[in-house]
Amino acid sequence: MNLKRKITNYGIAFLIILSLNFLLPRLMPGTPLTAIYGEEVLVQMTPEFKASLIKRFALDEPLYKQFIFYIFSLFRGDLGYSYYQSGSVFQIILAHLPWTFLLVGFSLILSTIGGIILGIESGWRRGKITDKAILTGMMTLSGFPSFFMGIMLLLFFAVNLGLFPLQGARTPYADIYGIWLVLDVVKHFILPLAALVLVEVSGCYLLTRNTMIMTLRKSFILTAKAKGLPDKKVRYRHAGRNSLLPVVTRTGIKLGTAVTGALFIEIIFSYPGVGNLIYSSLLMRDYPVLQGTLLMVAIFVLAANFFVDLIYKKLDPRVQNAY
Amino acid sequence: MHIKYWEELKKDTFGKIGLVLFLFFIVIVLIAPFITRDPQVQTALVFEAPSLEHLLGTNDVGQDIWSRLVWGARTSLLVAIGVGMLSTFLGALIGASAALIGGWYEEIAMRIIDAFLVIPTVILLILVAAFIRPSIWLLIVLISFLRWQGGARIIRSQTLSLKESVHISAAKSFGASRFYILFRHIIPDLAPILVVSFIYSARMAVFMEAGLAFIGITDPSVVSWGKMMHHALNFYYLDIWKWWLLPAGMALSALILVFAFLGYSLEKIMDPRLRKSNA
Numbered sequence: 132m133n134l135k136r137k138i139t140n141y142g143i144a145f146l147i148i149l150s151l152n153f154l155l156p157r158l159m160p161g162t163p164l165t166a167i168y169g170e171e172v173l174v175q176m177t178p179e180f181k182a183s184l185i186k187r188f189a190l191d192e193p194l195y196k197q198f199i200f201y202i203f204s205l206f207r208g209d210l211g212y213s214y215y216q217s218g219s220v221f222q223i224i225l226a227h228l229p230w231t232f233l234l235v236g237f238s239l240i241l242s243t244i245g246g247i248i249l250g251i252e253s254g255w256r257r258g259k260i261t262d263k264a265i266l267t268g269m270m271t272l273s274g275f276p277s278f279f280m281g282i283m284l285l286l287f288f289a290v291n292l293g294l295f296p297l298q299g300a301r302t303p304y305a306d307i308y309g310i311w312l313v314l315d316v317v318k319h320f321i322l323p324l325a326a327l328v329l330v331e332v333s334g335c336y337l338l339t340r341n342t343m344i345m346t347l348r349k350s351f352i353l354t355a356k357a358k359g360l361p362d363k364k365v366r367y368r369h370a371g372r373n374s375l376l377p378v379v380t381r382t383g384i385k386l387g388t389a390v391t392g393a394l395f396i397e398i399i400f401s402y403p404g405v406g407n408l409i410y411s412s413l414l415m416r417d418y419p420v421l422q423g424t425l426l427m428v429a430i431f432v433l434a435a436n437f438f439v440d441l442i443y444k445k446l447d448p449r450v451q452n453a454y
Numbered sequence: 455m456h457i458k459y460w461e462e463l464k465k466d467t468f469g470k471i472g473l474v475l476f477l478f479f480i481v482i483v484l485i486a487p488f489i490t491r492d493p494q495v496q497t498a499l500v501f502e503a504p505s506l507e508h509l510l511g512t513n514d515v516g517q518d519i520w521s522r523l524v525w526g527a528r529t530s531l532l533v534a535i536g537v538g539m540l541s542t543f544l545g546a547l548i549g550a551s552a553a554l555i556g557g558w559y560e561e562i563a564m565r566i567i568d569a570f571l572v573i574p575t576v577i578l579l580i581l582v583a584a585f586i587r588p589s590i591w592l593l594i595v596l597i598s599f600l601r602w603q604g605g606a607r608i609i610r611s612q613t614l615s616l617k618e619s620v621h622i623s624a625a626k627s628f629g630a631s632r633f634y635i636l637f638r639h640i641i642p643d644l645a646p647i648l649v650v651s652f653i654y655s656a657r658m659a660v661f662m663e664a665g666l667a668f669i670g671i672t673d674p675s676v677v678s679w680g681k682m683m684h685h686a687l688n689f690y691y692l693d694i695w696k697w698w699l700l701p702a703g704m705a706l707s708a709l710i711l712v713f714a715f716l717g718y719s720l721e722k723i724m725d726p727r728l729r730k731s732n733a
């Protein structure tokens with residue numbers, strides 16, 4: 132797949148997301164303003180404000196002009212205005228993004244490292260009791276949906292044992308600074324992070340184990356063993372290292388799932404990231420925020436995938452195609 | 455080329471567990487009307503603890519939780535099988551036709567497939583579902599339309615290689631008709647891939663339905679495990695989650711596991727490098 136083709140693919144994907152985002156509220160029954168802002172708000176609006184909104188979205192113009200309008204305002208970073216939270220949607224999303232980045236970033240790093248180590252050890256001992264135990268455990272983990280994993284950790288560690296706070300990212304109204312603030316944030320962070328890592332780790336593990344099994348068949352492993360290298364060196368330096376590539380690229384592609392997983396887990400722990408924002412805007416029928424957030428998340432995941440696709444070749448000269 | 459899938463599946467531990475559990479779910483769903491009462495009926499007996507009368511107690515509006523659990527399985531299995539079949543059908547139709555027809559048709563199909571593959575599906579689904587609030591049937595269609603691309607890609611490449619493979623040209627040289635080749639060779643050889651595609655779509659669909667119901671996007675007339683969990687979580691401070699939330703979550707995980715086990719086991723059978731008997 133050449134670069135031009137790749138860019139076209141992502142371009143089409145981007146366009147699909149944009150058009151859906153644009154069309155959905157406008158195809159709904161009733162005036163688009165109802166779908167964009169929700170019924171409750173519309174009742175409270177003054178006619179002047181309504182008129183200004185219609186002008187703002189160019190709703191009195193034909194559809195294609197509305198679309199051009201829509202694209203232009205997007206490029207200005209104008210995702211609309213939230214009537215419920217009385218603020219610009221863009222600003223609201225920006226305030227929530229760091230928490231999600233924190234969660235997704237750390238969970239990706241930890242689950243990848245954990246999955247690789249377990250995968251290498253498991254593949255090395257293929258068929259032995261340790262391998263079977265890890266494999267069964269990981270397969271079982273892969274069945275748990277992220278939100279159920281989050282709920283179980285919450286109920287067990289926070290409700291029953293009382294070891295961790297129930298919700299949020301910080302103790303509300305706590306007058307703490309410096310190291311205590313950091314500790315407080317970490318304490319709130321551990322359970323959501325653990326839930327996400329537990330959900331994510333099995334995918335990476337299974338892939339590493341499979342590539343490890345195939346790598347171990349290669350002749351250079353036999354050479355390494357014949358040279359009399361210690362087991363550990365063969366396992367990590369030779370076999371492990373050569374099994375890494377698909378795993379690393381997958382981590383990038385997995386980003387989409389990690390973000391979705393984070394969305395659900397944030398909802399359970401009332402963690403103030405974009406997942407929670409999506410949830411609260413769903414409850415309030417705050418459509419501008421809902422749309423804006425989903426659009427930003429989709430674009431973000433798309434961009435990350437694109438980036439991974441681009442560096443894919445650089446990582447392994449043998450790989451010319453993704454498939 | 456021709457692997458005895460059924461034999462291999464029965465030999466594999468994960469495959470065996472998956473099959474048994476799957477049959478168990480099917481049986482439960484089929485006999486649901488005989489082992490439950492009306493899951494929607496509300497009574498004055500709220501927050502009852504489990505008893506012989508109510509195996510898993512009752513919820514906050516006096517509905518029998520055991521009945522809701524069993525009827526939730528109906529919803530999940532319906533979505534799983536519906537999406538599995540529809541998305542596999544779409545994938546097979548578009549993938550195979552792209553391979554067989556070729557030309558600009560293939561080009562357009564592949565562009566659409568590749569574009570959809572990089573889109574974060576769940577996020578798009580939440581967006582669409584939030585606006586149209588789909589019924590259970592519409593949800594099946596929606597998920598299928600977001601999920602056929604992976605299958606289509608594999609089916610296309612498989613059909614391409616089958617088209618050129620030796621046993622097909624051998625059959626051709628014996629004068630086999632196009633239909634004979636399609637039904638006798640191409641479809642049987644595609645079958646395992648179709649099954650794997652079915653299983654993975656079904657697994658994703660179960661997760662998506664429950665996830666959407668969990669965040670409140672759901673058909674109000676159906677009983678759903680996701681909805682049960684969401685509802686039960688409001689009463690986390692009572693002991694009731696032990697027989698309300700936990701069984702629903704466990705059932706959901708078990709059903710997802712069924713598909714995960716079956717898929718993993720079949721993939722292993724299809725990849726001779728991972729198969730032990732072949733080593």
